[in-house]
Amino acid sequence: MTSSPLTGQERDAAIAALLVGAVDLHCHSGPAVMPRILDHHDQLQEAAAAGFRAVVTKDHFYLGTPHAIILETLFPDLGTRMFSGIALNNASGGxxxxxxxxxxxxxxxxxxxPTLSAANHIAKMATEAKGFPKVAGALDPIPLTVLDANGRLTDDTLKVLDLVAAADVILAGGHLSAQELIVLFEEGQRRGLKKMMVNHPTYVIGCTDDDIRTLVSFGARMEHSICQFIPGRAKKFEPDYALHLIEVAGTKNTLFGSDLGLQGSARPIDGYQTFVGQMLDLGVAPDDITTMIARNGAEMLNLDGPVSSSEIGA
Incomplete structure (x- = not known):
C-alpha cells in the first residue's frame, strides 16, 4: 500500500490529480437549520472545479434529492453529478x-x-458527542432504534430494508450503535441489499476492529469522515490512525466522505486536499487512495461502471 513520499510541486500535482473523479458521499451543505459554511450550489461548483465525479448532500432533517435534481438541471455543464437522500430522523417520521x-x-x-434522533446518538451526547452541533430551540428528539424490546428488528425496519433492496440504493447506518448495525446489516444481507455503509464507525457508532470485520463480512463498507483527521473543530484522530482503519477493513471496503460543511472546519474540497496530502505523506499508494475516494463511491452510487484510470488522471 505504500509509495515514496512526494514534496513540493509534485505533491500538489498529485493531490489535484487524485481529486479528479472523486466522489463525496457525505457533505453537509445548506440550506439547513444547523449553520453551514456553504450551500448546495457552492458545493456543486467547488466540486466541479476540482474535477469531482459526484457529490452527495446530506441533511439530518429533509430529503435533499429535489435540490440536487434542480441544481443538475440548472448547471449541466459543470460535469459533476449531485445526489442526496433521506435521514430517518423524527422530522421524516422516524x-x-x-x-x-x-x-x-x-x-x-x-x-x-436515524442520526440525531438515534437513541445511541442521544445517549452519546453526554460523553463522546458532547460537542456535536445542536439546533437552537429545537424540540427534544424522540429516541429511535431499529430494534424492538426483544432485540429483533421492527416491522417498519424490515419494510425499509426491502424498499432499499428493491431500489438498489445505499443503506447507511446513520448514528445507530455497532450492536444495532450488526443485527441490521446481517438481515440486510439476507434480504439482498447490495450497498450497505457504516458512517464514521469509530465515532458515536462505537465499532471495535472486530465489529468492523463482522460488518464487512455482511457486505458493508466503512465510510470514515475526513473531518475527523484534519485540523478543525471536528478532528478526533491523528492521520496515521486512518492507516489502521484501512488495514482492518481493506481498501475495497473503505470510503472517505468529507462530512464537512459545519462551521469551524474546512470547506469540503479543501478538506479532501488536506486529507489526500496526509495519506500521500504517510505512504499510501495513489491507486489505493483512488479506490477509497473515487471508485468505491462511484460503485455505491450506481454510476456507469468503475472509475477508469483515464477519468482520474492517473
Whole structure:
C-alpha cells in the first residue's frame, strides 16, 4: 500500500490529480437549520472545479434529492453529478417506510438510518458527542432504534430494508450503535441489499476492529469522515490512525466522505486536499487512495461502471 513520499510541486500535482473523479458521499451543505459554511450550489461548483465525479448532500432533517435534481438541471455543464437522500430522523417520521418509498421513487441514492434522533446518538451526547452541533430551540428528539424490546428488528425496519433492496440504493447506518448495525446489516444481507455503509464507525457508532470485520463480512463498507483527521473543530484522530482503519477493513471496503460543511472546519474540497496530502505523506499508494475516494463511491452510487484510470488522471 505504500509509495515514496512526494514534496513540493509534485505533491500538489498529485493531490489535484487524485481529486479528479472523486466522489463525496457525505457533505453537509445548506440550506439547513444547523449553520453551514456553504450551500448546495457552492458545493456543486467547488466540486466541479476540482474535477469531482459526484457529490452527495446530506441533511439530518429533509430529503435533499429535489435540490440536487434542480441544481443538475440548472448547471449541466459543470460535469459533476449531485445526489442526496433521506435521514430517518423524527422530522421524516422516524423509521418510516412511506418516506423511504417516496424518496427512492424520486431518485434518492442513500437512506440513512436515524442520526440525531438515534437513541445511541442521544445517549452519546453526554460523553463522546458532547460537542456535536445542536439546533437552537429545537424540540427534544424522540429516541429511535431499529430494534424492538426483544432485540429483533421492527416491522417498519424490515419494510425499509426491502424498499432499499428493491431500489438498489445505499443503506447507511446513520448514528445507530455497532450492536444495532450488526443485527441490521446481517438481515440486510439476507434480504439482498447490495450497498450497505457504516458512517464514521469509530465515532458515536462505537465499532471495535472486530465489529468492523463482522460488518464487512455482511457486505458493508466503512465510510470514515475526513473531518475527523484534519485540523478543525471536528478532528478526533491523528492521520496515521486512518492507516489502521484501512488495514482492518481493506481498501475495497473503505470510503472517505468529507462530512464537512459545519462551521469551524474546512470547506469540503479543501478538506479532501488536506486529507489526500496526509495519506500521500504517510505512504499510501495513489491507486489505493483512488479506490477509497473515487471508485468505491462511484460503485455505491450506481454510476456507469468503475472509475477508469483515464477519468482520474492517473
Amino acid at each position: 423509521i418510516n417506510p412511506h418516506a423511504v418509498d417516496h424518496a427512492v421513487k424520486l431518485g434518492a441514492r442513500i437512506v440513512w438510518m
